[in-house]
Amino acid sequence: SQFQKTRVAIPRRINEYVSHHQLIKKGTDIQIAKNEFAQLLKLYQKLATSPIASYCFGHFGDGHLHFNFLPTPEKLCEAAALLSQLYQDIIPLPVSPFAEHGIGILKQKYIYPFLSDVQLAMFKALKNIFDPQNKLFPMGYFSLKAPRG
Numbered sequence: 001s002q003f004q005k006t007r008v009a010i011p012r013r014i015n016e017y018v019s020h021h022q023l024i025k026k027g028t029d030i031q032i033a034k035n036e037f038a039q040l041l042k043l044y045q046k047l048a049t050s051p052i053a054s055y056c057f058g059h060f061g062d063g064h065l066h067f068n069f070l071p072t073p074e075k076l077c078e079a080a081a082l083l084s085q086l087y088q089d090i091i092p093l094p095v096s097p098f099a100e101h102g103i104g105i106l107k108q109k110y111i112y113p114f115l116s117d118v119q120l121a122m123f124k125a126l127k128n129i130f131d132p133q134n135k136l137f138p139m140g141y142f143s144l145k146a147p148r149g
Contacts, residue, residue: 028066040093050078052070053069054067
């Protein structure tokens with residue numbers, strides 16, 4: 001149907017634009033309770049006032065929007081600082097900070113305030129059981145260690 005074609009075309013077109021203009025996509029994957037959705041939108045609106053190009057899309061029905069900066073290499077540090085502030089701003093909110101795509105390596109530094117010592121210990125235990133030689137994505141999510149300091 002036309003909806004499906006549009007749904008597929010949008011991310012493709014964005015990726016083409018990013019590649020053609022040699023930009024770097026720095027995005028979020030935050031999901032918030034529907035009754036708190038306005039709070040997330042306010043935070044995204046604040047980010048959108050930055051001079052760094054950005055776009056937002058996602059799943060409005062379940063409170064799950066992806067805000068993405070498209071910084072040039074010169075604006076990469078500024079985009080990272082704005083995203084760091086965003087993750088600090090959402091700590092008190094009822095959110096899933098990495099709802100859909102996981103955190104990979106690039107977003108690991110943002111997750112620590114959202115995890116307890118028990119959760120970190122569980123990650124370590126699961127990693128030891130299912131990947132004792134640490135061969136499967138050794139720098140990934142289950143290899144998280146509590147930050148020092």
